[in-house]
Amino acid sequence: MALHFEEGFELLFITYYKPLKRIAHKMIGADFAEDVVQDVFMTIWNNRSLFTNVLSLKSYLYTTIQNKCLNVIRKENLLERYQVHCQMELIEEYVIEEELLMQLYQALELLPEHYKETMLKSLNGDSIAQIAYSMNTTEDTVKAYKRRAKHLLRKSLCHQTYLLLFIQSSLFLPILTVL
Secondary structure, three states, rough: HHHHHHHHHHHHHHHHHHHHHHHHHHHHHHHHHHHHHHHHHHHHHHHHHHHOOHHHHHHHHHHHHHHHHHHHHHHHHOHHHHHHHHHHHHHHHHHHHHHHHHHHHHHOOOHHHHHHHHHHHOOOOOOHHHHHHHOOOOOOHHHHHHHHHHHHHHHHOOOOHHHHHOOOHHHHHHHHOOO
């Protein structure tokens, strides 16, 4: 039984050490990250009899790394630095989102008028039926406009920008349904 746990522990360590260290590094910096991650694995090793389920262990890892990092933040008076870091990450995310939206709308402006109108209405949340009615055309025509517009957008936006629209946060969910 001990041999199986040792093998499982080694696999667990290999699988989760780096992701946990990245999380800790983002939260508390390089000075404390490795120590906190090692502490998490030592706790698991020392309390191995408590862990009977792999799913609970995975959940335990992520919860524990977060809690241990928050303890370090409190203990080392890193709270202000952590809050500033989080704000900077949010600001960077917002900047990226705005840049992507700006590129998307610039690309939309270059589309033929019917395609552009169809895509803008789709981005505003209009259904295909609503767009067809407002443009005095059929739903099949609107679908064709959207299909052709998406094709042109893929060409005009660099491949990376188009992919980033799909990767970014929930801000782009309405766009994803359109594109």
